[in-house]
Amino acid sequence: MLAESLALTAALFVIGVIGVLIHRNAIIIFMCVELMLTAVNLTFVAFSRFYGTAGQVFVVFVMTVSAAEAAVGLAIIIAIFRHRQTIDLKDINLLKG
C-alpha cells in the first residue's frame, strides 16, 4: 500500500498548497498548512513499515511542531486582528520593504 499512500500524500499536500495560494483568509491558510503537515505525516507512517518505528516517532515531533505553530500563529492572527480589524492578507502588508 506504499504507492497508494504516497499518492494520497502528494494529493493532500498539493491540495494544501493550492489552498494556501487561493485563499486570503489567514485562518484558512493556516488550516491548509496543517493539512500539508498531516499529509507529510502519512508518508512517515507509510514508510515506517519498511524502515522501522523511527518514522512514527517523527510523526510525533511533527504534531508537536504543528501544535506549537498553530498556537503561535493563531495568537499572531488575534493580535493582528486586534490591531487592524481584519485577517485578510491583502490588507496585511507590514512586511513591505
Added chain:
Amino acid sequence: MLLQTAVSAASQAHPLSGTIAEWVWLLPILPLAGFVINGLLSLAGAHFGPTDPTAAEHEHHSEGAADASAISHAGHGADGDDQHAVKRHRWAGVVSVVGPGVLILSFLLALGIWQAMASAQPAAPFIQRYFSWMPVGDLHIDAAFQLDQLSMLMILVITGVGALIHVFSVGYMRDDPGYPRYFSYLNLFVFFMLVLVLGANYPVLFVGWEGVGLCSYLLIGFWFNDKANADAGKKAFIVNRIGDFGLLVAMFMLFANIGVLDFIGVSAKALDLGAGSALVTTICLFMFLGCTGKSAQIPLYIWLPDAMAGPTPVSALIHAATMVTAGVYLIARSSFLFSLSPVASLTVAVVGAVTAIFAATIGLKQWDIKKVLAYSTISQLGYMFVGVGVGAYVSGMFHLVTHAFFKALLFLGSGSVIHAMHAAYHRTHSNEDAQDMRNMGGLRRYLPVTCVLMWIATLAISGIPPLSGFMSKDEILGSVFARAQGSTLASATWLGIPGSTLLYIIYAIGLAAAFLTAVYMTRMMLYTFHGPARTGTEEEEALHEAPWIMTGPLVVLGILTVFGGWLNLPEVITGIIPLGPRELLAHWLDPVVGDATTRIAAGAAQVPASTEQALIGAAVVIAVAGIVFAMTRLKPDRLPRKRDAVPEHGFEGVVAHKYYVDEGIERTIVEPTYAVSRSFLWRVIDNGLIDGFFVNGSAALARGLGWVGSRLQTGNVGIYAWVLVVGVLVMLGAFTLR
C-alpha cells in the same frame, strides 16, 4: 675625500695625471658653488625682505623708477619677482663678486689645465672616475669626467666667453630685483655646460644636456610675470625634450647593442655595429634628433627665436655661444659613430644646409634686433652642422668657436643698444618697443664703441677676410667642396640622390646663405646705427654709451673676433700670406676626431690649390656682394617708425611671419592634442566610458537590481507564498529533470 681616493686610483699612467688636470672636477664645482651661494642669497633676500604690504602696493604702482628689468620688453610694465623693486637687491654687492668671480676662477683653472695639456700632448683622453653613478648588472655608468682636446676647447670657450658675459651682466642687470637669482641661474648654467662637455659617457653628458636646457628654461622665463616669457621658456624646454627623447633612444640602442655607454668604450666597439649598417644610421639619426632640439635645427628650431624673451646676456651666452652649440659638440664627440654612417652624416649636412638658408631668409624680414640675431644664430648653427655633417669636424668646431666670439659680441652689442634705448624710453615714460629697429636709427652717434665693435662682428659673420668668421665659414664650404670631389659621403646615396650631387647642392646652398647673411646683417646694422634717428627727439638726449663694465667685455670679444681666425689658418692662406702657424686647431683636435675625419674622407682627391683659391675668392665676392646689395637697396632714411609701419603682404608677409610655422604647429599639433585630451580622453574615455559606464555603471547596476528586488517586497504575505511555491516548483523541477 671620496673624490681624492677615486682620482688617485683611476689615473695611473696618463701623462696628465699628477698635473693640474687632476683638479678638473673643480671646474664645474666652482660655478655650482656660485649657484648655491647666489641662490641662497636670492631666497634669503626674498624671505627677510620688507613685507610691509602697503609699501609693496606703492612700489607695484610706481613700477619702479629705475626698473631695468623691463629692458627687454619695454612698456609692458614688467617687473621682477620681488617687492622692493626700487632699490638694488640687498645682497647685490656680494653677488657681483661671487657670480662672475667663480667664472673667472674657473677660466683661470681652465687655462692652467690647457697649459698642462699643451705641454703633455696626450694621445688618449684623461679620464677621472669619481664614483659609480648607476651600477646595475652589466650597466656601468660612472660619474666620470673626460678631459681631452675637444672638451678642453669647449671648456675654454665656455669659461672664457662665459666670464666675459658674466662681467657684462653685472652692468646690464645692475638694478634688477632678481639680481642674485639671475646670477645663480647663470652659474648653474655654466656648471651644467661644463658637465656636458666634461662627461665621460653619454648619461653624464645627458645630465649636462638637460641641465643646460633647464637653465635655459629658467633664464628665458626670468621675468616670469609676463606670460609671453613664461611661455617661451616652457616652449624651449618642451621642444628640447623632444630632442632629448632622440638622444635617450640613441643611448638605449647603444647599450642594447654594444653594452657600453662611455665614449672610450663606444668608440672602441663602434665598428661592431657595422660600418654603414642600418643600425648605426638609426642610432646616429636619433642622436641627431637630440642635436636638432638643442641646437635649434629644422624641425626643432622653433624655440630659439622665442628664447629671446630672456635677458640679452643670456641670449649671448646660452642661445648663441655655448648651449646651442652643444649639438655640434655632440656630433664631434660622437664622430666615431657618425663617420660610420654616410647616410646619417649626409642627413646632418642636409638639415644643416636647409636650416642655414631657411633661417637666413626669415632673418631678412625681422624687425626685432634680437630676433634677427636669433635667426642668424640658427643659420650659423646650420653651417656648423654642415661642417660636422660632411665629416669636417675640425671646421665645424672652428666655426663654433669663432661664432661664439662674434655672436656673443653681436648679442652683447645689441644688449648695449637695448640698454640705451630702454633707458631713453624709460625716462620719457614711453611705451615704444626698445628692441624694434624701426624705432632706432642713427645710434652710431650715441653708441660709437658699440657701433664699431658690432660692425667688426658683422663683417666677420658675413665672411670678410681676415676676420674669424671668414676663416671658419670658408673652411666649412671648402670641406664640403672637397668631400664632393671624393669621399665615403660622395659615393653614398641619400634618398636616392648621389652623395656628390647632394654635396654640390649643399655647397651652393651654403654660398647662397652666406649672401643672405651678409644682406640681413648689413640691414640690421644700417637700420640700427645709420640713417636718421627714429627714436624721438626727447629720447635722444638720454641715449648714451654703456658703462665700462659692459663695453669692456665687448672690446675683448671684438679682439677675439678679429684674431679668432688665427686658431686655424688654412694652408691655402698661409701659402699665400704667411700670417702665422697653420691649422693649429686641426692639430689640437687630431687625437679626438682625426680617425673619424680620415674615415669619412677616405678616397678623397686632393683639391688643387688653384681651385681652392678660386673658391675662396668666390666666397669673398659673394659676401661683399651681399653687403653692397644691402647698402644700395635699403634706405634707412625712409623707414617708418614701428607705430607707423604697414604690415607686409604676399611672400614678404609670409617670411615676416616666419612662414607661419609656429601657427601651423599650434593648429596641427598643440591644439588638437589638448582638444583630444580634454574632450575625448578625459571627458569621454575617462569620465564617460571607464568611470561612468564601467565603474559607476556597475554600481548603478547593483543598485538597480536591489531596487527591483525591493519592489518584490510588497509586504503582502500572499504574494510571498506564491513566490515561495513557485520557487519550490522550480527547485523540485530541477531535481526531477536532473
Added chain:
Amino acid sequence: MASFLDSIGYNLWVLPALLAIPLVGAVIVLMLPVREPAATAAGVETPAARQVALWLFVLEFVVSIGLWWSFNPADTGWQAPIDIGWIPTWGVRFTLGVDGIALMMVLLTTFIMPLSVLGSWTTIRTKVRSYYALLLILTTGMLGVFLARDLFLFYVMWEVMLVPMYFIIGVWGGERRIYASLKFFIYTMLPSLLMLVAIIYLGLHMKGADGTPDFSYDRLLTGAVGMPERTALWLFAAFFLAFAVKVPIFPFHTWLPDAHVEAPTAGSVILAGIMLKMGTFGFLRFALPLFPGAAMNPTIRMIILILALIGIIYGALVAMVQPDFKKLVAYSSVSHLGFVMLGIFALTLQSVQGALMVMINHGISTGALFLLVGIMYERRHSRLIDSYGGIARVAPMFAAILTFVSLSSIGLPGTNGFVGEFLVLIGSFRTYPVLTIIATTGVIFAAVYLLWAIQRILFNPLDKAENEHLTDLNKRELAMLVPLVAAIIWLGVYPAPVLRRMEGSAQLLVNRVERAGSLPRVSEAGR
C-alpha cells in the same frame, strides 16, 4: 655601525618592533585626554596627539634606518627573519623578513610618514586623536605588507591597510569624501577578495601530509611552479586584478583621482607615496615569482605591457588638461606607475631595478607635490590651477621647491626621477625596443603637463588680488620639504648605494622568473 647593531641584537627584534611601535602608539594616542579646540592655541583638538604621533613616527624611522646598515647586499635571502607560529590549524605562521626589494619600501614608508604628520599638522582640527591613531595603524599595515613572508599574513596586512585609509578619506576628506572613500574601498576590496580566494587555493594546494594548509611564501615559491598552466593562469589573474587596481594600471585607475582629490593632504601623500607601491610590490613579490609561466606567457605579457604603455601616455595626456592641480598630480601617478609596470614586465635586471627606483622616486617626488598642493590649499582653499598665477613673486621659496620637485617628477637628470626612468627604459629596450621607444615619448608629455601647470601657478602675471599676500613657507613646511628635496638630490646624484642593496634581490627575481617562465615554452618546443 653594523657591529653596533649586532651588539644590540638589532636583527632579532627590528621587524616585530617596526610593526608593534605604531600599534602601541595608536593606543597611546587614543588614550590622550581630550582638549577642546577652543581651549588650545592652534584651534586644534588635542594638539598633544599630533606631537606624540610625530615623535612615534620619528622613533619608527630611527628604528628602521638601522636596516640600511644591517642589510647585507650580498645575501639574497631573507634578512632579520622572524618565524613564529600563529594559527596552527590553518598552517598560518607569523613570518617576517626583509630583502632588497622590501628594504627600500620599508625605509620609504618610515621616511614619508613623519613628513605626512607634519603635512597634516594644522589641517586636521577635529577628531585629531583618531586621525593620528589611524595613521599609525595604517603604518603597521603597510609595513606588514612589505615584510610578510606568509601569504595569509600578507592578506591580513593588505586589508588592515585598507580600512584606516577608508576612514582617513571618508572622515577628513573634501566635499565628495563619502563617494571617494566608498569608491576607493569597494574598488580595491573587490579584487582583493579574488586574491584571497587565490591565496586560499594556494594554501590548500600546498597542504602537508596532515592536511594542514601551508601559506609559506618560500615553500610556495618552489611548490607553485609545478602547477598546471591553466590553474596558474587563473590564480595569476586573481593576483593581477588585486594588484592592478592598486597600481593602478589603466583602465583600473579611476578610483585614484577621486581618492586623491578628496583625501586630506597626508592621505594623498601616503596613498601616492606608499600605497600605490603595494600593487607593483605585489607583482614583484607574488604575481611574478609564484606564477612565472602565466606572467611570462607572451600574450599576457604583451597585454600588460601595452596597458602600461597606455597608462604612461594616457595618464600624461589626461593630466595635461586637468583644471585641478591635485587631480593633475593624481593622473601623473598613473603615468609614472606605467613606467614601473613596463620595467617589471620587461624583466631585465636594469628595468626591474629601474622600476624599483621609480617606485621610490615617485613616493618622494609625488609625495612632495601633494604636500605642496596641501600648502597651496591651506592658504587659498582652492586647488584649481586657474586660481593662482604669478605667485613665485610673493612666495619665492615655495616656487623654488615646487619647481624643483616638478623637475624631479619630469625626470630631469641629476634628480631621482631620471635615474629610475632611465634604468627602466634602457633595460626595457633590451627586450621590447619598439614599446620602449613609445614609452620614452612619455618624458616629453611629462614635461608638457607639469611645466604648463607650474607656469600657470607660479609664473604669468600676478593678476588675482587674493594671491598678492600669500605667505611663503613657514618653518614647519620647510622642515617637511627639505628632507624630501635632499632625498631627491641624493637619489639623483648618488643612487649607487640604493641600487647595490636592491641588486641581489632583483637579480634573483629576474633569474627565477626567467628560468621558470621559460620552462613551459621549452617543453612545448620539445613536443
Added chain:
Amino acid sequence: MEPHYSLIYVFHFYLFGVIALASALTFVTRKSPVTAALWLVNTMFSLAALYVMLDAQFVGVMQVLVYAGAIMVVFLFVVMLLNLGHPSELADARGTGWKLAAGLIGLGLLSEIMVIARTKLPQQLIVPRDFNEQQFQKLNAVGMIAEPLFKDYLLAFELTSVLLLVAITGAVVLGRGRAAGAR
C-alpha cells in the same frame, strides 16, 4: 516486498483514502472558516483510520486527539472569538485567474512529487519484514514509539518540549496583546 493484502483491507484503505481526498477538496473550496474546519476534521479522521491500517495505532490515536481534538478546536475558538464566521465577510478567495494559476502550479507540483516518489528506496535501511511485528509483540503499541522516543531521540524530545513551552509563552504574550505590556 510488500505483504499480500486482503481485499477487504484494500477496500477499506481506498475508502478512507477517497474520503480523505474528497474532504480535503471540499475543505479547500469552502469560504467559511467554520465549514472548512469541519471538513478538515473529516480529513483528519480518515487519515487516522489509515494510520491504524498501516500498523501505526498510536499515531492514529494521536492524530485524533491532537489534530481533530485539539488543534482544530483551537481554530474554531479563534474563529468564534474574532466573530469571523459570517460568509459575507469571507469573500476572500482570489479571482479565477489566480485560481487557475494555483491549479496549474498544483498540477505541476503533483507531477513533480510523483516523479520523485518513484525513486528507488535505499535497500540497506530496510528493516526485516516482521520487525514492526516483533516490536509490537515486545513493547506493545505505545512502547513501540516510546522506546526510541525516550532513548534515541531523547534530546530532540526535550527540545520539542522546550519548543512547546516557548510556543505557549509566545501565544500567551501575543494573545494578551499590548494591554498589560504597554500601559
